[in-house]
Amino acid sequence: MACASTSASATWNMSSLRSAIPPIHARSASSVHLSTGPSSSRLKFSSSKLLHSFVGLAPLHPLLSLSSPDSTSFEHCFTVIDNGGRFFAMRHGKRVPKLNRPPDQRRALLRALTTQLLKHGRIKTTRARASAMRKYVDKMVTLAKDGSLHKRRQALGFIYEKEIVHALFAEVEERYGDRNGGYTRIIRTLPRRGDNAPMAYIELV
Amino acid sequence: MSRDRDPLVVGRVIGDVLNPFTRSVELRITYGNREVNNGWDFRPSQIVNQPRVDIGGDDLRTFYTLIMVDPDAPSPSDSNLREYLHWLVTDIPATTGASFGREIVCYESPRPSMGIHRLVFVLFRQLGRQTVYPPGWRQNFITRDFAELYNLGSPVAAVYFNCQRESGTGGRRL
Numbered sequence: 122m123a124c125a126s127t128s129a130s131a132t133w134n135m136s137s138l139r140s141a142i143p144p145i146h147a148r149s150a151s152s153v154h155l156s157t158g159p160s161s162s163r164l165k166f167s168s169s170k171l172l173h174s175f176v177g178l179a180p181l182h183p184l185l186s187l188s189s190p191d192s193t194s195f196e197h198c199f200t201v202i203d204n205g206g207r208f209f210a211m212r213h214g215k216r217v218p219k220l221n222r223p224p225d226q227r228r229a230l231l232r233a234l235t236t237q238l239l240k241h242g243r244i245k246t247t248r249a250r251a252s253a254m255r256k257y258v259d260k261m262v263t264l265a266k267d268g269s270l271h272k273r274r275q276a277l278g279f280i281y282e283k284e285i286v287h288a289l290f291a292e293v294e295e296r297y298g299d300r301n302g303g304y305t306r307i308i309r310t311l312p313r314r315g316d317n318a319p320m321a322y323i324e325l326v
Numbered sequence: 327m328s329r330d331r332d333p334l335v336v337g338r339v340i341g342d343v344l345n346p347f348t349r350s351v352e353l354r355i356t357y358g359n360r361e362v363n364n365g366w367d368f369r370p371s372q373i374v375n376q377p378r379v380d381i382g383g384d385d386l387r388t389f390y391t392l393i394m395v396d397p398d399a400p401s402p403s404d405s406n407l408r409e410y411l412h413w414l415v416t417d418i419p420a421t422t423g424a425s426f427g428r429e430i431v432c433y434e435s436p437r438p439s440m441g442i443h444r445l446v447f448v449l450f451r452q453l454g455r456q457t458v459y460p461p462g463w464r465q466n467f468i469t470r471d472f473a474e475l476y477n478l479g480s481p482v483a484a485v486y487f488n489c490q491r492e493s494g495t496g497g498r499r500l
Contacts (some may be wrong), residue, residue, distance in 0.1 A: 242403025243443035245367075245490075292404075309337055310365055322442065322488070325403055 153233045179228055218253040231257050236281045239304075243324035251307050251323040260324075265293040300326070333364035337484045341369040342397050343409065343446050343469050351390070351420070352382030353449050353483035362447070367488045373445075376424070376433035381449065381483075389452040391416045391478060392424055395469055396436060407465040412436055412445070416458040431462040432453030436489055448487040450478035452463065 139154045205317045220227050238244050246254075249275070261280065264272040268290060297304055308322045340347075349412065355362040356378045362368075381390055391414065392415045399410035405458045412434050418427035436445055450473060458476045461467055 240400055240403065242398070242405075243442045245442060306338070308365070310367075 152262075158231040174208060218249060220249060225325065232279055235261060235279070236285060237324060239280065239285050240282070243322055245310070245320055245322050247313075248309060248319045248321045254323060255305050257303050257305070258323075259302060261289065262293060262297055265290045266297065269292075297326075302305060332339045334425070334484055334486065337365055337444060337486060338439050339397075339444065339446050340444070343395065344448065344472065344481055344484060345497075347480040347482070347484075348375065349481075349483045351482040352380075353447065353450060353485060354382075354486075355485060357374070357445055359380075362487050363487055365488065367490075368445075370435065370437050370489060370492050374435045374488065379418075379424035379447075381418060381420060381422065386421060388420045388457055389416070389429075390396075390418045390420065391450045391452055391458055391476075392418060392427070392448070392464055393469060393472070394433075394445065395448070395467060396443050398441065398487045399465065401440040402442065402444075406414065409467045409469060411464040411467040414458075414460060415457040416453055425469060430458070431464070436487055438462075438491055440491075442488050444486050444491040445489055446484060449479045449482075451482050451484040453477055 220230060222230060223304075231254060233248060234244070234246065234254050238254065238258055239261065258277075261276055263278045273286065273290055276285055276289070280286050280289075304326050306324050306326050308324070310320050310322055312319050332340070334344070355369060357373050357375075359370065360368070362377065379392060381392075383390070392413070393411070396410045396412060397408055398405050398488035399407040411431055413429075415424045415427040415429045418424055423500075436443065448469060459480075461472070473481070478492035
């Protein structure tokens with residue numbers, strides 16, 4: 122379509138082009154379609170179809186660039202998208218456990234679970250939560266093993282109760298001094314009666 | 327992770343309390359109408375009274391000792407009173423129950439205050455009668471040392487269950 126001629130063009134007359142190009146929503150739909158094509162997925166070409174000279178590596182917001190009529194310089198409209206302007210409808214390869222919660226609640230849940238595990242030593246939750254927690258518990262124990270003030274403050278920013286942080290920093294040396302990693306153990310158990318959720322005990326090793 | 331492992335190993339009973347052993351005698355423990363299986367969850371209200379114990383074996387002349395300990399006292403994250411002794415019954419003849427033995431440390435109903443505690447029943451075979459004596463106190467009871475002290479050898483059977491505070495899970499959950 123229009124993209125094929127982008128790299129070949131040097132200068133174009135904007136008015137004739139703007140009359141020829143399709144409206145906004147179709148353009149963004151077509152940009153999605155084109156950016157997921159195999160040839161363009163490896164390229165860092167911007168998703169703009171503005172029939173302009175090659176803008177470079179910064180992906181342009183299609184709506185922003187359309188609104189300004191004097192569309193000569195776009196360097197100030199840098200919007201950073203993490204995966205280089207590519208977005209996919211699928212979850213392939215993403216290993217973050219979502220736990221059926223939005224990100225803020227997920228973080229709060231994991232903070233609460235690690236606080237309770239460090240406090241009680243063994244807790245019983247669902248298997249998904251237990252296996253999601255492991256990373257954060259290990260991270261807390263690693264911070265405690267380092268022991269410096271900065272790490273202690275980082276731990277205080279994660280764990281909800283400060284007494285637990287201080288107790289952890291005090292006793293981690295004698296408890297986990299020899300062990301490198303793997304400070305938790307998960308034991309699967311019978312499912313929960315109310316909703317048949319698979320349960321597990323997670324305990325500090 | 328789908329290795330077939332003994333629940334006693336998975337629950338670290340073998341490791342914290344016992345050494346690896348091969349079970350040779352059948353041990354069945356029942357609280358009320360619910361039998362104790364490895365890793366099940368019981369409430370303090372269900373384990374108030376001492377359970378019904380049935381021991382297998384074949385010869386009425388061999389005697390067994392039953393020990394009930396809690397290795398997670400006072401809390402699993404800080405078990406400084408490791409192995410609190412709850413019950414100690416000796417001279418139990420084979421094929422009978424704990425009511426036929428001599429209860430030298432009376433049954434104390436477990437009431438964990440913090441965390442989920444494991445409660446372990448261990449069965450040892452005695453060499454003779456009246457060879458086992460009670461310890462001075464219940465806490466810091468090391469089962470391994472006790473077995474070595476009275477020549478009980480390796481355990482012949484063990485089972486464990488979990489127990490937490492009555493309102494531990496919040497609301498009506500099994």
